[in-house]
Amino acid sequence: MDDKSFQNWFALGRVYEILASNGIEGTLENARNTYAEAALYSPLNPSVPLALARLDALAGNADGARANIAKALELKNNYTDAYFTLAQLEVSANNISGAIKSVEAATIIDPTNSGLYFQLGLLKYNQKDFTGAASSFERATVLVPDYANAKYFLGLSYYQTGKEEEAIKQFEELNTANPDNQEISVILDRMKNNEPLFSNSQLPTEPPVEEN
Numbered sequence: 001m002d003d004k005s006f007q008n009w010f011a012l013g014r015v016y017e018i019l020a021s022n023g024i025e026g027t028l029e030n031a032r033n034t035y036a037e038a039a040l041y042s043p044l045n046p047s048v049p050l051a052l053a054r055l056d057a058l059a060g061n062a063d064g065a066r067a068n069i070a071k072a073l074e075l076k077n078n079y080t081d082a083y084f085t086l087a088q089l090e091v092s093a094n095n096i097s098g099a100i101k102s103v104e105a106a107t108i109i110d111p112t113n114s115g116l117y118f119q120l121g122l123l124k125y126n127q128k129d130f131t132g133a134a135s136s137f138e139r140a141t142v143l144v145p146d147y148a149n150a151k152y153f154l155g156l157s158y159y160q161t162g163k164e165e166e167a168i169k170q171f172e173e174l175n176t177a178n179p180d181n182q183e184i185s186v187i188l189d190r191m192k193n194n195e196p197l198f199s200n201s202q203l204p205t206e207p208p209v210e211e212n
Contacts, residue, residue, distance in 0.1 A: 125157060
């Protein structure tokens, strides 16, 4: 009905990407071609190179994934989804310590980039350095007070270091700002009742709070 719509092509690309992640033959290349078509109608949209980075990661091409994430960040330097994906990529490559050093160096060069502090916090959280993670997420929220995903992980980091009151405060603020986010509400209730926050130790595979 509308073959000139970026959103239509991008949605179709996501369908192919989901099929590719489930091992359906031929869908990885279909996803790549469809995202390329989407890019024709929104060439400066950072979600396209990020989507291509995910496809590269699926194909085992870590260098290609990093290159496409870099392209996404050139288009939007505070792109939370891109930093989140990059952190996951480094974790899967067991390159957390090296990645931390690189991001720490980047924060010195660009100390006002909240996305870098968010990525640094994620990497430290994955390494169970919850105190260091909290410090990074705090910096991100100082730079951007309504940085929802940074506040989410800041709350989790506080909770892991025994700062339950501070953790609850973060999630109460998140719950007020995101009343329809069921995950935030459940975690907040579990914090208040001193219950395990998750059924397993896995972090979310995508940023848990939708941001503009």
